[in-house]
Every structure is written in structure tokens, then in C-alpha cells.
Amino acid sequence: MTGSQPSTNYTYLEHDAKFSESKIWNYQRSYFDSKGINAWVGGVPYYVTSNSVIAHSYAQVVFRYYQDGLRTGLINKEERLYIIELGTGPGRFSYQFLTFLNQFIENYATEPMNFCYVMTDFTGSNIEYWQNHERIKPLVEKGIVDFAIYDIGANQDIQLINQKITLSKNSCQNPLIVIANYIFDTVTHDVFRAKDGKLEEGLISLKTEQDNIASDEHLKNLDKLQTEFNYKEITADYYPDQNLNQVLAYYQENIKDTTFLIPTGAIQCINHLREISNNKLLIISADKGYTSMESLEGRGTPHIAFHGSFSMMVNFDALARYAELNSGDHCLASATEGIKLSLLSFGNKLDGMPETRWAYNEFIQRFCTKEFLLIKNELIDHVKELTLTEMLALMKLSYWDPDILVAIAPDFSEKIHQQQYDITFREELREGLTQVYKNFYYIPNYKNPIFAIAQLHHVIHDFELSLKLYEESIEKYGDNAATQMNMGVCYYYMKDNIKALRKFKTAIEMEPDNNSAKEWLKYLRENR
Numbered sequence: 001m002t003g004s005q006p007s008t009n010y011t012y013l014e015h016d017a018k019f020s021e022s023k024i025w026n027y028q029r030s031y032f033d034s035k036g037i038n039a040w041v042g043g044v045p046y047y048v049t050s051n052s053v054i055a056h057s058y059a060q061v062v063f064r065y066y067q068d069g070l071r072t073g074l075i076n077k078e079e080r081l082y083i084i085e086l087g088t089g090p091g092r093f094s095y096q097f098l099t100f101l102n103q104f105i106e107n108y109a110t111e112p113m114n115f116c117y118v119m120t121d122f123t124g125s126n127i128e129y130w131q132n133h134e135r136i137k138p139l140v141e142k143g144i145v146d147f148a149i150y151d152i153g154a155n156q157d158i159q160l161i162n163q164k165i166t167l168s169k170n171s172c173q174n175p176l177i178v179i180a181n182y183i184f185d186t187v188t189h190d191v192f193r194a195k196d197g198k199l200e201e202g203l204i205s206l207k208t209e210q211d212n213i214a215s216d217e218h219l220k221n222l223d224k225l226q227t228e229f230n231y232k233e234i235t236a237d238y239y240p241d242q243n244l245n246q247v248l249a250y251y252q253e254n255i256k257d258t259t260f261l262i263p264t265g266a267i268q269c270i271n272h273l274r275e276i277s278n279n280k281l282l283i284i285s286a287d288k289g290y291t292s293m294e295s296l297e298g299r300g301t302p303h304i305a306f307h308g309s310f311s312m313m314v315n316f317d318a319l320a321r322y323a324e325l326n327s328g329d330h331c332l333a334s335a336t337e338g339i340k341l342s343l344l345s346f347g348n349k350l351d352g353m354p355e356t357r358w359a360y361n362e363f364i365q366r367f368c369t370k371e372f373l374l375i376k377n378e379l380i381d382h383v384k385e386l387t388l389t390e391m392l393a394l395m396k397l398s399y400w401d402p403d404i405l406v407a408i409a410p411d412f413s414e415k416i417h418q419q420q421y422d423i424t425f426r427e428e429l430r431e432g433l434t435q436v437y438k439n440f441y442y443i444p445n446y447k448n449p450i451f452a453i454a455q456l457h458h459v460i461h462d463f464e465l466s467l468k469l470y471e472e473s474i475e476k477y478g479d480n481a482a483t484q485m486n487m488g489v490c491y492y493y494m495k496d497n498i499k500a501l502r503k504f505k506t507a508i509e510m511e512p513d514n515n516s517a518k519e520w521l522k523y524l525r526e527n528r
């Protein structure tokens with residue numbers, strides 16, 4: 001039981017349902033349906049799977065897998081390779097991934113890569129958002145991106161909205177590459193308890209306060225849901241799928257005492273995608289979860305993490321065993337704390353794919369988003385103590401991530417302004433800022449990297465470019481005194497005092513106490 005104890009205000013929504021069939025998943029669906037793109041503003045966790053480091057790592061794995069595939073004959077270069085992203089959400093990962101993949105192809109591929117990246121979600125409003133997104137549109141026009149409504153668990157064909165192509169049973173000659181970030185934790189699971197060779201299924205009961213139930217029967221606030229599990233012994237052959245029963249049987253025999261999940265939504269989706277791809281599937285997935293049987297041991301009631309929507313720990317150990325039983329393979333993240341990034345291959349062993357395994361080990365296992373977040377948090381907390389070169393190194397470590405620039409821009413620009421720097425520093429920063437701009441993907445009401453990029457160009461005296469970026473910042477995020485003030489300074493150094501004067505005046509109108517703007521105005525008037 002979570003939270004406080006029952007009172008007369010509580011209403012039971014369901015009793016003893018099989019977890020994967022519980023109403024809780026319908027509540028989850030309506031949360032994403034109703035929020036659409038706004039689910040990411042202060043609600044659903046997001047940055048850990050949507051930063052330049054993870055996008056770069058995944059692009060490395062896909063690029064290397066393609067090379068391995070060509071060499072081994074697994075991939076036919078005459079046929080298109082489809083990369084499908086499940087539960088895409090806002091699309092920032094997709095865009096950054098494609099930015100890196102296209103750079104790798106341009107710089108290192110011996111021949112063009114014939115591929116299409118399919119962004120999918122079950123929420124129509126997300127698709128509408130991508131369809132109109134300035135960063136995605138050119139990729140759609142080039143034919144390397146398309147969209148599809150894909151509801152995990154519905155086993156529906158994948159219909160590419162723009163290219164009017166349908167991916168259905170056996171329609172892909174090449175393997176399907178599937179990107180599944182923070183999605184297997186969001187779709188259905190079953191709960192089991194194993195003890196002393198006995199296996200029980202977990203049955204869920206749900207209740208909430210009466211005033212949390214909306215008129216359409218959905219919940220106003222998922223966090224106020226209270227859950228309770230009862231357990232009932234089960235017999236062998238629980239699932240119609242014998243491979244899945246083998247996984248259960250393995251746990252029954254080998255686990256001492258624990259409660260564990262079987263990610264049924266993920267497995268159903270995997271089996272559907274295997275049908276489309278003639279059982280040739282590579283899944284790259286990031287989620288909270290367990291990647292060894294040891295780490296599954298000794299667990300109590302499964303934790304349901306509420307954060308606007310809710311999520312479960314993904315049993316990657318079960319997914320890996322399931323892949324093996326389906327002529328597949330895996331590279332699983334180590335069992336240490338934090339998000340787990342794993343590769344699951346179906347219908348193909350990875351021993352003959354050295355570049356893929358190398359890319360996984362180097363770019364995912366050794367150092368990726370989890371390690372990056374730990375280091376960047378520490379460095380950002382101590383940003384004032386960093387030297388200019390250390391700040392530049394942090395930006396490089398982040399593969400020029402826009403959010404990192406936003407976090408350090410005030411201190412970075414202040415230090416550049418105060419200190420001597422040489423021409424190589426300026427050139428590296430300039431080139432890096434171009435990459436930050438390339439990595440930028442607009443999400444409404446989210447951080448504003450355009451202002452940060454403008455500010456940095458400004459302090460290294462790229463005034464013209466800086467002005468353009470300040471304009472873009474106003475267009476996308478609205479106007480304010482700081483932007484007007486900075487534009488005024490740019491005009492001053494470009495020797496356009498009339499425009500500079502106008503900008504300082506506007507800054508003062510917007511913020512009457514803006515002393516810097518007042519001083520600049522005074523200075524300009526005195527030195528006309």
C-alpha cells in the first residue's frame with residue numbers, strides 16, 4: 001500500500017486485476033493523450049534520454065551496426081533500413097540522433113546510407129508537433145524521416161504518414177532498428193512473486209479519493225492513486241508463449257525470494273516488430289531497470305514511480321533471456337545504480353558484429369548519459385570555480401549540448417569578458433557554438449539556448465551573428481530587457497549608435513531599474 005491509510009473518501013476503482021490488464025494503464029494513456037507535448041514541461045523525466053551525449057552514443061551504435069550489417073550480409077544496401085523510435089515524445093532525441101548520424105555518414109561513410117527514421121507515438125498531438133517542427137521538416141522533405149501512430153500493444157501496421165508506406169508482416173528485408181527510451185517502463189507489465197520454488201501472480205487493487213475522479217472517469221492526478229497487491233499461486237504455462245514460460249520457469253527454479261515484473265507490453269511490441277522484420281531486430285533501449293538475476297533478488301512490492309505519468313523498473317534480465325530463446329543476443333548494462341542502456345538482438349547473434357559491440361562498449365557501457373549527468377551536475381554546481389578551458393572542456397564532454405550551455409552561459413560569458421583568451425580558444429568556441437545551434441531543438445516553455453548562444457558569440461565579438469540570434473530568441477521565447485540591452489551593446493560595437501540608443505531606451509522601458517542600460521544611454525548621449 002502506498003501513501004496514507006483509507007478513509008471514507010476513498011473509492012475503489014478495481015479489485016484484484018492482473019497487473020497488465022489493470023485500469024492503471026488506461027489512466028496512464030489518458031495522461032499522455034491529454035498532455036501531448038506539454039507532458040515534458042516540469043512533469044515526465046526527460047533530459048537523461050534527450051541530451052547530445054546519448055544521441056551521439058546511439059548514432060555511433062547504429063552507424064557501426066550498419067557497417068557490420070553490410071560486411072556480414074545481414075543488411076542489403078539496396079533495401080531501405082528502417083529505424084523506428086517507440087514512444088518518441090517531443091522528438092528532441094530523434095533530432096539530435098539524426099544530426100550526429102548524418103554527420104557520421106557525411107564524414108566517414110564510404111557510401112550513402114539508405115535509411116528512414118520513423119518517429120512513432122500513440123499520441124496524435126505529438127505527431128502534429130513534429131510535422132510542424134522547423135528542425136524536422138527538412139528531414140521529412142529529404143525522405144529520411146517519417147512519422148507513424150504506433151500504439152504499443154495494439155499490433156497495428158506501421159503506416160508512414162508522409163511517404164504513404166505501410167510496414168506490415170514480413171515487409172522489411174533489412175533488420176529493423178528500434179529505439180526504445182523511457183517507454184518499456186511506461187507500458188504494461190505483469191507482477192510475480194517467487195519463493196521456495198513456488199510462483200504467484202500479483203493482482204492489483206486501485207483506489208483514489210472521490211474528488212480525484214473526473215467526470216469522464218479518468219483521474220485528475222495519477223499521483224493520488226493508491227495501489228495494493230494480493231498474490232495467487234499460478235501453475236506452469238501461464239502465458240500462451242512457451243519462450244516466455246521458460247523465462248518464468250527459470251526464475252521459479254533459480255530465484256530464492258523476490259517479487260519481479262515481466263514487461264509484457266515490451267514483449268508484445270517486440271514480437272510484433274519481429275513479424276514485420278522477418279525476426280531481425282536490434283533494440284537499443286534506455287530505462288530504469290534490472291539487468292541481472294542477482295539484482296532481482298530480495299525485492300518487495302514493485303515500486304510504481306509517479307511523476308505526472310508513472311513508470312516501472314524494466315526487467316532487462318527477462319528481456320535478455322527472452323532474446324536468447326529467440327535466436328538472439330544482448331549487451332546488458334552493468335547492474336550499478338541508475339538508468340540502464342542495453343542492446344537486445346532478435347534473430348541474430350552479436351559475435352559476428354564486432355563494430356556494434358565495440359560501439360556499445362565504448363559509447364554506452366563505458367561512459368554515456370548516466371556518467372555524464374553525474375559529472376556535469378558536479379561541474380555546474382561549481383561553475384564559478386572553473387577556468388575558461390575547463391568550461392570549454394565541459395561543453396566538449398557534452399558534445400555541445402544546448403542545456404549545458406544554458407546552465408553555464410552567464411559565468412562562461414562573464415569570464416570570457418574579463419579574461420585574456422587566445423585565437424584558438426575563440427575558434428574552438430565558435431565552431432562549438434555552431435554545433436550547439438545544430439543540436440538545438442525547440443520545445444515550448446523549455447530552456448532558451450538561443451539567447452545563450454547569442455551571448456557567447458557576443459562576448460567573442462561576433463556581433464552581427466549575435467544580433468541575428470538575439471532576434472531569433474525574441475521570436476521564439478519573447479522579448480525582455482536583457483536581450484534589448486545586449487542588442488544595444490552589439491549595435492554600439494558595430495558603430496550604429498542610433499540603433500544602439502533605441503535598444504537601450506527599449507530596455508529601460510521594459511525594466512525601468514535596468515542600471516546598465518541607463519549607464520549606456522548616458523554614455524551614448526554624452527559621446528554623441
Ligand SMILES: C[S@@+](CC[C@H](N)C(=O)[O-])C[C@H]1O[C@@H](n2cnc3c(N)ncnc32)[C@H](O)[C@@H]1O
Nearest residue numbers: 032049087088089121122123150151152181182
Ligand atoms: C515517458 S515518455 C518517453 C518519451 C521519450 N522516449 C523520452 O525518452 O523522453 C513516453 C512516451 O511514450 C508514449 N506512449 C505511452 N504509452 C504508449 C503506448 N502504449 N504506445 C505508444 N506510445 C506510448 C507517450 O505518449 C510518450 O510520448
